[in-house]
Amino acid sequence: MTESLSANEVTFRLSRSRRSVPRSRAALHAVLGGWGVGQDVLESAELVLSELVTNALRVPVPSDRQVGVRIARSLEDGLLRLEVSDAGSGRPGVRAPGDEETCGRGLLLVEAVAHRWGVEERAGGIGKTVWAELKAPDIVVEPEGREVAAVMVRLGQRVRVWGEWRAVLTVRTEPYAAGGLAVVLGLDEGPALRVHAAEPLTVRDGGVPSARESGEGTPR
Template sequence: MTSTELPTQVRRFAMRFSSTPRGARLARRLCAERLDAWGIPYGSDTHDVLTLIAAELCANAVRHGHVSGRDFHVCLTADTSTATATTALRVEVTDTRGERLPALAANPALDPPGETRLGGRGLLLVEALADRWGYSRRAGGPGKTVWAECVLR
């Protein structure tokens, strides 16, 4: 490291889960535990927001990205820069169903959830809570990765 480079700290948690409601629940709980271990305490607004984002992305992987016999993958990354005193937290969820891409929540008028519909609000929540979100096709195989980022100051 040269004298002009400022240190950063990167923390990473990654794990595969069964593509079931039970797997999604376990992923949410382990992400919540990891955030607490990284200094984002249970019950704080930041912890609640990040846990909700992880829960929504995992639930979508199970509901819309499920392929029989295939798991989904979660990666939680915290990148802290001492230069800017910020931490970028990224939640990535990868499934193996590439033909079902997420509808962009930026235009809910195309298919509004409605008051009586039970689902369809997950990505609207992610869009409202995250600083940015998106998806990409999975490199090296079928599927996609849906991600969301939050920047903490």
């Protein structure tokens, strides 16, 4: 799973495997936990995203085509938006399966839970995006962060460097030749950051867990 983050949205891509559904739910939990979304909205969002990802994985496309996911929030409207994109053609619609049918209820559930939903063509690419919006009145503004000494930075936090937030993957200390202690932070993107232990850094907690060790390919 590969990912991209900003203050109000997270996007990532999933391989076409059964493991992608629980992975999408894990990412959703991490994001919504940081946004202060309540349990009721979280459970509804989990159901909606699971159904949308499951449907996308069933679309008949080449196995190397990945599924795109976007989780976004609108603070002004109090809305949570979930988008799932695939490379398949056509427009899915709500079905009314019989009592003995074991599938075909995905969009029926989405329609029942979501505030609204729809389908649109992917901008600048093949395939489509199925989206759903849920009312999330308790969604909150993410804190800008706090200043701490570099020696206080911990794994799992995000640090503000080069004008962007970077996830901290490793933390180690080493002595300067002239005396004093340096902190070396391994980040999810870019080179490691090496600073004096007492230097102030802006950090915040939480975020989507890094998936760089998952071994999955680049987005398509």
